[in-house]
Amino acid sequence: MNAHRPMPDAMLQALRDRFGDRCSTAQAVRDQHGRDESAYDAAPPDAVVFCESNEDVIDAVKLADRFEVPVIPFGVGSSLEGHLLAVQGGISLDLSRMNRVLRVNAEDLTVTVQAGVTRTQLNREIRDTGLFFPIDPGADASLGGMAATRASGTNAVRYGTMRENVLGLGVVTASGEWIRTGTRARKSAAGYDLTRLFVGSEGTLGVMTEVTLKLYPLPEAVSAAICHFPDIDAAVRTTIMTIQMGVPIARVELVDANTVGLVNRHSGLQLAERPMLLMEFHGSPASVAEQAQTVQDIAAEHGGEAFEWASTPEERTRLWTARHHAYFAAIQSRPGCRAMSTDACVPISRLAELIAESVADVDASGLPYFLVGHVGDGNFHFGYLIDPDQPAERELAEALNHRLVERTLRMEGTCSGEHGVGLHKMGFLLDEAGAGTVGLMRAIKRALDPKDILNPGKIFVV
Numbered sequence: 001m002n003a004h005r006p007m008p009d010a011m012l013q014a015l016r017d018r019f020g021d022r023c024s025t026a027q028a029v030r031d032q033h034g035r036d037e038s039a040y041d042a043a044p045p046d047a048v049v050f051c052e053s054n055e056d057v058i059d060a061v062k063l064a065d066r067f068e069v070p071v072i073p074f075g076v077g078s079s080l081e082g083h084l085l086a087v088q089g090g091i092s093l094d095l096s097r098m099n100r101v102l103r104v105n106a107e108d109l110t111v112t113v114q115a116g117v118t119r120t121q122l123n124r125e126i127r128d129t130g131l132f133f134p135i136d137p138g139a140d141a142s143l144g145g146m147a148a149t150r151a152s153g154t155n156a157v158r159y160g161t162m163r164e165n166v167l168g169l170g171v172v173t174a175s176g177e178w179i180r181t182g183t184r185a186r187k188s189a190a191g192y193d194l195t196r197l198f199v200g201s202e203g204t205l206g207v208m209t210e211v212t213l214k215l216y217p218l219p220e221a222v223s224a225a226i227c228h229f230p231d232i233d234a235a236v237r238t239t240i241m242t243i244q245m246g247v248p249i250a251r252v253e254l255v256d257a258n259t260v261g262l263v264n265r266h267s268g269l270q271l272a273e274r275p276m277l278l279m280e281f282h283g284s285p286a287s288v289a290e291q292a293q294t295v296q297d298i299a300a301e302h303g304g305e306a307f308e309w310a311s312t313p314e315e316r317t318r319l320w321t322a323r324h325h326a327y328f329a330a331i332q333s334r335p336g337c338r339a340m341s342t343d344a345c346v347p348i349s350r351l352a353e354l355i356a357e358s359v360a361d362v363d364a365s366g367l368p369y370f371l372v373g374h375v376g377d378g379n380f381h382f383g384y385l386i387d388p389d390q391p392a393e394r395e396l397a398e399a400l401n402h403r404l405v406e407r408t409l410r411m412e413g414t415c416s417g418e419h420g421v422g423l424h425k426m427g428f429l430l431d432e433a434g435a436g437t438v439g440l441m442r443a444i445k446r447a448l449d450p451k452d453i454l455n456p457g458k459i460f461v462v
């Protein structure tokens with residue numbers, strides 16, 4: 001099923017002839033490109049090709065098609081579900097050198113970039129236009145990778161996910177043909193929506209080389225706040241009421257008491273070790289003040305207290321330290337561990353119930369963990385901290401995750417709110433979507449990639 005496909009010597013020689021020293025078979029380079037931030041062991045490709053242009057990608061894919069060798073697109077390696085592992089060998093196409101902002105159309109609030117541009121690079125380069133790109137998955141991911149995994153993050157409650165913010169793509173197909181999907185227009189009824197088909201396809205249907213995105217005006221005023229609660233339920237119910245009342249909050253993140261403690265010890269902070277919401281409001285000064293007051297009143301009804309407000313960038317950065325450092329604080333709390341991440345997302349009305357049941361389950365297990373969540377859109381993450389050398393711990397984490405997904409699907413949610421399927425959630429996708437739906441996905445895959453060379457072994461078994 002995921003057997004290694006030996007790379008023919010003729011294929012490797014053709015890559016060297018075409019790409020010279022931009023084709024590497026060094027073990028260290030291959031290992032780097034055969035792992036991501038998941039808990040899986042490395043599965044390195046046979047070779048790594050560093051692409052610098054559409055033509056490079058086209059030529060590499062044409063060679064892969066001729067020799068029927070797998071191709072795995074690589075951005076910065078920040079994915080969480082084993083997307084980048086070369087489970088059948090092949091070529092890792094590193095697109096990080098394709099990092100040019102190609103076209104900024106400030107008057108239309110759009111930008112076109114090469115796939116290797118990262119989100120922080122884009123915002124740095126367009127800062128003088130008064131616009132920004134809001135999707136923030138946490139890691140400084142490449143925009144091609146973010147489109148491929150349909151990423152979202154902390155701002156999704158207001159600005160949506162990559163699905164809503166990608167207008168068009170440049171894609172190299174399995175046969176090595178470069179195609180364009182979509183336009184810069186904000187809507188279209190012309191033919192199949194191929195842009196949405198490729199967004200979230202995780203490199204299994206084509207290699208994205210260019211992305212056209214929506215931009216947004218930088219808000220006139222930004223205010224952030226943290227608020228502590230007596231328990232997780234109170235924090236989540238505050239979030240639910242905020243969303244149901246239509247408050248256009250930009251970000252609302254949950255950090256549980258256990259994770260606040262990890263951050264305190266990691267960063268030398270003295271935050272109250274109770275469940276905490278971190279919130280951010282965007283708009284005019286008057287609208288931001290109104291939003292903030294409304295949320296403070298809602299929080300007070302649920303026992304929220306110790307509000308701390310910040311309006312300058314420096315103050316906001318300090319308040320958000322707990323959220324931004326949560327992953328690293330957790331990893332360093334248990335040296336040598338790996339984090340197995342969950343990615344449940346449910347309708348907002350079921351969020352409190354799901355989190356309460358899942359916290360009780362993991363507490364009873366005794367396995368160390370951290371808990372954070374983009375609770376404004378019903379999405380949250382456990383990070384189970386496992387010793388990779390202890391199979392029993394991995395099995396326990398998988399069992400906890402399986403029970404979490406069962407609860408999620410029972411509540412009409414999804415096994416993956418933003419991380420994608422990759423290797424880890426293949427079985428869950430079948431449980432969630434059903435055999436008929438996954439069968440249709442397989443049919444699309446076979447039609448677009450008949451030789452199964454594009455990131456094979458991911459999402460489902462062909």
